[in-house]
Amino acid sequence: MLRIALLYPELLGTYGDGGNALVLAERARRRGIDVRSITVSMADPLVAADIYLLGGGEDGPQRQACDLLAAGSLASRVADGAAVLAVCAGLQILGVRFAVAGDDAYDGLGLVEATTVRGSRRSVGDIAVDVSGRTMVGFENHGGRTKLARGVAPLGAVQRGQGNDGVNDGFRAPRLWATYAHGPVLALNPWLADEILSEAVGEELEPLASVADVLYEERLGSVMARRVG
Numbered sequence: 392m393l394r395i396a397l398l399y400p401e402l403l404g405t406y407g408d409g410g411n412a413l414v415l416a417e418r419a420r421r422r423g424i425d426v427r428s429i430t431v432s433m434a435d436p437l438v439a440a441d442i443y444l445l446g447g448g449e450d451g452p453q454r455q456a457c458d459l460l461a462a463g464s465l466a467s468r469v470a471d472g473a474a475v476l477a478v479c480a481g482l483q484i485l486g487v488r489f490a491v492a493g494d495d496a497y498d499g500l501g502l503v504e505a506t507t508v509r510g511s512r513r514s515v516g517d518i519a520v521d522v523s524g525r526t527m528v529g530f531e532n533h534g535g536r537t538k539l540a541r542g543v544a545p546l547g548a549v550q551r552g553q554g555n556d557g558v559n560d561g562f563r564a565p566r567l568w569a570t571y572a573h574g575p576v577l578a579l580n581p582w583l584a585d586e587i588l589s590e591a592v593g594e595e596l597e598p599l600a601s602v603a604d605v606l607y608e609e610r611l612g613s614v615m616a617r618r619v620g
């Protein structure tokens with residue numbers, strides 16, 4: 392049984408990031424994998440799961456979610472073997488510190504040596520990122536700029552848009568995927584959903600062709616056709 396938990400969608404649910412949970416569950420079910428989908432709301436305990444999903448959020452809800460995740464000890468779930476896909480505010484929360492409105496620094500969960508400061512202006516628009524030779528596409532809207540400590544691997548190199556700092560996007564650590572890309576990113580990039588699933592179930596998955604592949608190619612073409620900058 393693969394347990395997929397969507398965390399605090401009422402706080403971290405901008406741009407339909409909760410769709411990442413639906414995509415993972417559906418792509419697993421179509422391979423015959425038994426899935427349990429769980430939504431963890433603010434009043435709920437942070438239940439055990441195999442994959443946790445964190446979405447984007449505005450500054451206030453982001454801090455609230457961070458407090459709940461610290462209290463529920465997401466870090467110890469990860470230490471026990473759970474995987475996390477974190478988007479935007481979720482990415483910032485997994486780091487050691489993040490600054491949101493007012494420039495005040497807030498302690499994150501510290502799962503990864505990543506620090507987010509406030510940029511001079513928001514980054515809004517399409518993003519394309521080279522993730523191990525494949526281009527991940529998505530949409531970004533954030534004021535934070537994220538710096539990774541030496542030795543922390545980004546998820547990939549930015550081809551269009553801003554990501555962490557205009558050069559790299561997100562981070563990749565054992566069982567952790569983090570990106571600034573909304574979309575929902577796994578609906579836009581079905582191959583990335585399969586990478587996460589495959590690692591969680593510990594085996595290669597059967598190929599699964601669907602209209603999502605066609606839509607991915609279309610979006611990729613239109614994002615990459617735009618001027619860099």
Ligand code: GLN
Nearest residue numbers: 447448479480533534535
């Ligand atoms: N509040 C954070 C920022 O502006 C995250 C935004 C988001 O999740 N879209 O940087």
